[in-house]
Amino acid sequence: MPERVAPAVVPKRRRRARPPPLAPSCALFLDIDGTLLDIAATPDRVRVDGRVTGLLPALARRLDGALALITGRSIADADRLFPDIRLPIAGQHGIERRDAGGAIHRLPAVPGIEPLRRELQQLAADHEGLLLEDKGETLALHYRQAPRLAPHLHRTVKAKVALARDARAWRTQTGKGLIEVRPDGRDKGTAIVEYMTEPPFCGRTPVFVGDDRTDELGFAAVEAAGGWAVKVGPGPTHASYRLRDVASVLQWLGGAANAPASQRGPED
Numbered sequence: 001m002p003e004r005v006a007p008a009v010v011p012k013r014r015r016r017a018r019p020p021p022l023a024p025s026c027a028l029f030l031d032i033d034g035t036l037l038d039i040a041a042t043p044d045r046v047r048v049d050g051r052v053t054g055l056l057p058a059l060a061r062r063l064d065g066a067l068a069l070i071t072g073r074s075i076a077d078a079d080r081l082f083p084d085i086r087l088p089i090a091g092q093h094g095i096e097r098r099d100a101g102g103a104i105h106r107l108p109a110v111p112g113i114e115p116l117r118r119e120l121q122q123l124a125a126d127h128e129g130l131l132l133e134d135k136g137e138t139l140a141l142h143y144r145q146a147p148r149l150a151p152h153l154h155r156t157v158k159a160k161v162a163l164a165r166d167a168r169a170w171r172t173q174t175g176k177g178l179i180e181v182r183p184d185g186r187d188k189g190t191a192i193v194e195y196m197t198e199p200p201f202c203g204r205t206p207v208f209v210g211d212d213r214t215d216e217l218g219f220a221a222v223e224a225a226g227g228w229a230v231k232v233g234p235g236p237t238h239a240s241y242r243l244r245d246v247a248s249v250l251q252w253l254g255g256a257a258n259a260p261a262s263q264r265g266p267e268d
């Protein structure tokens with residue numbers, strides 16, 4: 001099953017401007033790993049910077065609640081990272097979504113994950129340095145500590161998905177140091193589109209900040225809706241803007257969270 005990378009061809013790298021100041025009339029969507037937090041060797045070793053836990057509630061207030069996290073992690077895992085903050089979150093690339101009222105929307109479970117789970121568990125057991133992250137509805141095989149295995153793992157996982165009983169119900173997608181298997185039909189872009197139909201997001205200008213290939217679907221969604229996409233770090237992208245690294249993201253967001261109420265962005 002081919003990967004879905006939006007849309008068609010990712011353009012060659014070219015210089016992208018730093019994004020303008022975030023306006024209070026925006027709806028803000030933020031990826032977590034590589035965007036708000038620096039990536040670690042394994043997902044459970046990520047360190048949560050105290051600046052982020054202070055920044056998110058301030059931003060939510062500034063945007064009248066129109067702030068959501070859009071992540072490949074499960075909602076439960078994201079809540080463990082930020083135990084004192086209860087934000088709207090789309091987890092597992094949009095397969096599960098907590099709206100602004102706290103209700104959970106979940107894609108009905110796709111049957112047939114069990115054989116894939118067993119095969120990927122075996123694959124992880126057969127090679128040193130691999131970690132299988134089982135998120136329930138999605139499976140991520142991390143090879144950050146065994147990068148030479150990448151070509152073999154990509155070939156093997158794609159072949160296993162192609163041979164699965166409900167092959168068309170599944171997608172493979174690559175991320176930084178991982179290959180992931182997830183049900184088809186939801187992604188970071190569809191999660192953002194769903195939020196934009198609901199208060200307090202609807203009627204605002206959507207802004208999405210992310211760092212990885214899976215975020216390109218979110219970038220396409222916000223730009224199609226007249227919003228801004230912000231790519232974090234190097235690499236080809238559809239996003240119109242770029243920030244260099246996590247520190248630059250936090251600095252940019254900090255400027256918005258701390259701006260006086262009278263300071264308006266370009267949209268106002």
Ligand SMILES: [Mg+2]
Binds near residue numbers: 031034035211212
């Ligand atoms: Mg990321």
